[in-house]
Amino acid sequence: EVVLTHSPATLSLSPGERATLSCRASQSVRNNYLAWYQQNPGQAPRLLIYGASSRATGIPDRFSGSGSGTDFTLTISRLEPEDFAVYYCHQYGTSPFTFGQGTRLEIK
């Protein structure tokens, strides 16, 4: 099983700042099949990034994904108030498909 580890677990920043979230895999993610989701309390996850770096439909360009192999990054260039949420990475290259435990992005 591919284990995904987020860092940091919690990130405290202010609106307008840049956020960098990391996701490390226990083994290479096949074909860089790595996605990022945003989840607000009481809501379903929303797809942000797939294929490590492709933005999903309707996602603002302040969200970007990068990385390959075992190290992946989600960057939010300038935080908006609605960006404070929990973010999960997800590998879908190898069954069982797994998620990280999440990074909580909170307002400082």
Added chain:
Amino acid sequence: DVQLVESGGTLVQPGGSLRLSCAASGFTFSGYWMSWVRQAPGKGLEWVANIKQDGSDTYYVDSVKGRFTISRDNAKNSLYLQMNSLGAEDTAVYYCARVPGSLSYYDYWGQGTLVTVSS
């Protein structure tokens, strides 16, 4: 617009059974793999099962193999999850999600349905 609406979640006793449903609309349901993903209260996300467009292939996480069955009815645009021998560890919000390919991410999610296993 793509819509996925889950139903069937409720309180069930340990060892009991439950069937979840997901009604799909706004896209050609028969053209997509579908999936169930769950989230225990206050915890992260866990993939549960996938099913191919025609139902001929299914995949499960080890923890539910032999207990859960994913199925679909393309004529009714519906996805199902039959859950048997439920335990406290199955308590979670269950989401159905659309899967654009056989090895793929989830591009649309339902709002979820809560299953609570407790005596």
